[in-house]
Amino acid sequence: MPSFLLRPMRSFAGSDDRAERAHEPLVASLYSQPGTMVIGTVTTVGATWAAARVADTDWLWIAFAVVAIVGAGRLALTVLLRRESAYFEPETREFAYKVGAFAFALVLGLTSGGAVWFDADSGVELLLVANAIGYGIGVSARNAGRPSIAIGQLALVCVPTALAGLLVGDLVHVVLAINLILLIAAMISIARSIFGVLRDALASAETSRTLAERMQHLARTDVVTGLSNRAGLNNGLVETMATLDPDTCLALFWIDLDRFKDVNDLHGHPAGDKVLAEIAGRLRGLAPRPATLARFAGDEFIVVAPVADRAAAERLASEIHCEIMRPQRVNDERLELRASLGVAMLPDHGTDADTLMRAADLALYHAKVGGRSQTRFFERQMTRDLARRREIETELRSALQRDELSIFFQPIVDLETARIRSFEALVRWFHPEKGELLPDEFIPIAEESGVIVTLGNWITMQAARVAATWPDDITVAVNLSPMQIRAPGAALGIRNALREAGLDPRRLELEVTEALFLEDNPTTAAFIEELTEIGVRFALDDFGTGYSSLGSINSFPLSKIKVDRSFVSGAKVGRKSDAIIRAVAEMGSTLGMGVVAEGLETVEQVNAVRAAGCNLGQGYYFSRAVPDYLATMLLAQEREAQLRQAND
Ligand code: C2E
Ligand code: CA
Ligand code: CA
Secondary structure (H helix, E strand, O other): OOHHHHHHHHHOOOHHHHHHHHHHHHHHHHOOOHHHHHHHHHHHHHHHHHHHHHHOOHHHHHHHHHHHHHHHHHHHHHHHHHHOHHHOOHHHHHHHHHHHHHHHHHHHHHHHHHHHHOOOOHHHHHHHHHHHHHHHHHHHHHOOOOHHHHHHHHHHHHHHHHHHHHHHOOHHHHHHHHHHHHHHHHHHHHHHHHHHHHHHHHHHHHHHHHHHHHHHHHHOEOOOOOOEOHHHHHHHHHHHHHOOOOOOEEEEEEEEEOOHHHHHHHHOHHHHHHHHHHHHHHHHHHOOOOOEEEEEOOOEEEEEEEEOOHHHHHHHHHHHHHHHHOOEEEOOEEEOOOEEEEEEEEOOOOOOHHHHHHHHHHHHHHHHHOOOOOEEEOOHHHHHHHHHHHHHHHHHHHHOOOOOEEEEEEEEEEOOOOOEEEEEEEEEEEEOOOEEEOHHHHHHHHHHHOOHHHHHHHHHHHHHHHHOOOOOOOEEEEEOOHHHHHOOOHHHHHHHHHHHHOOOHHHEEEEEOOHHHHOOOHHHHHHHHHHHHOOOEEEEEEEOOOOOOHHHHHOOOOOEEEEOHHHOOOOOOOHHHHHHHHHHHHHHHHHOOEEEEOOOOOHHHHHHHHHHOOOEEOOOOOOOOEOHHHHHHHHHHHHHHHHHHHHO
């Protein structure tokens, strides 16, 4: 058993502490059976009345009056303190009970002692003495929960009679006195032992209760961050939902730290745990109360918080991003994390916890697929998208075997000579029912599901085989997903493809994106180095769409930069895009790299990028991506035209 579970047990070992723990329920026991107190009061007042009635002496009538008044006052006080127990401290209630109990016991004791002392009628004496002793024994059992009260009452009720008996001095009364004193002694020991049993029983019940509470707390808490875990979240969500105002708006944020695995790999798990705890603290600081916060498997957090409306949820989402991105120190290194967020709102996206969670999960999935470090709110469309994604994912696995995939080739043209310098291999999927599926749709799914590794190797192989049939000066470009590169044996897969196809490694170019260089991953560096050594070249694809740090370009051996088509024909086109193309082209020519303008569709665009300094172009203006035999034909036509030109 973990040591922290033992702590409460040990603290119960001292009997003082045990008594203290049991104090409150024991005080409550004084007030617990009002019926017995009523019986005690009625019988003793009744007995005193009967004695006064029989003896008809002044002092007994006075005694009766006092007993009746004290008894009634005490009953009233008890009823009051019992009903309003919440307003009084246990100490106050104990003191009030003590005063009433002692006063009543004293008047009963004095009445009984008086009967002995004043040599009353033997019947009266018997009634009053029996009344006092009976009461004393009864209460000392009843009030054993507070031994000082029980024994005090017994003593107050018996001692006056015993003293009177000793003073009267005859044999009967002396024996009575001795018996009473022995009775007190015996009752002290009995009351104490009852008290011990009561106290221990109450204390251990208390211990079990605290232990049970602690176990439940542990079962619902994540040890690393102190937030709720999955069980705690379910519980908290159900509770929140049950007590929710019908018009409250609630937002559920599902937060996934981007590439947290790298933090663990680079800095070790203890550091990773610290980072998670730090993030948990920041989330706790910013979530509006009453919020439910939880950590899910690994690096996922959930925040459920009341919000005024969608705009408030959006603000909270950006605050979450800011807090997570705020740099932190890990092993003396500055660490900047990012996160993807999926958000679902109650009641718009669901009215029960399950539906909300599913909606947020789906939204998160879209945030991740859409390039991470962003927030996505749930949309109905997402459910349909997911169904299609699932279908594509399963069908993609069999598509390879069923020959539904093929490789098309799009020429990359020299803008000076208008001659084809290479072809980019682009995968095509002709689905028997769905028709042609676009790589923009199924490549991300292949990446998500891991199929991209097999698929990528197959594509490289096919492309290399076709390229081996082209003239030696024509190269082939193959797109590479980051995940393919990170897979074990990635470089070997490409070398094997080259060897089997019989293609010179210098004729293969791999197109990679900037995201790859940002990761600063040793596997990536080793991959690039190994292939660069045998002559394979690398091109930077989609330049301008990502983080665009020219610094990262410099530190890798790149042979080409491909300026994204959004700079040529998209919304970004203008003076600024022109300036960027010029800058890249200049840097390219300084470093001896080719600069390719993508997506050229018109002659104006071709002229513009050529004027800006690009030396290569690709796009529908020259040709779409075509099947291998058409690519070969394009090359043949070009050669023929050249020959004709040479002959003319
Ligand atoms: P990408 O690498 O930027 O490929 C260029 C895309 O632009 C191709 O789309 C191509 O058909 C299209 N394109 C070429 N010229 C023009 C033009 O003048 N105008 C317009 N509007 N588009 C033009 P595609 O084939 O649909 O591929 C889309 C993306 O899918 C590719 O972008 C690439 O990221 C990925 N992809 C395609 N094939 C593969 C592959 O074999 N492996 C991997 N890993 N990714 C691939
Ligand atoms: Ca490409
Ligand atoms: Ca591209």
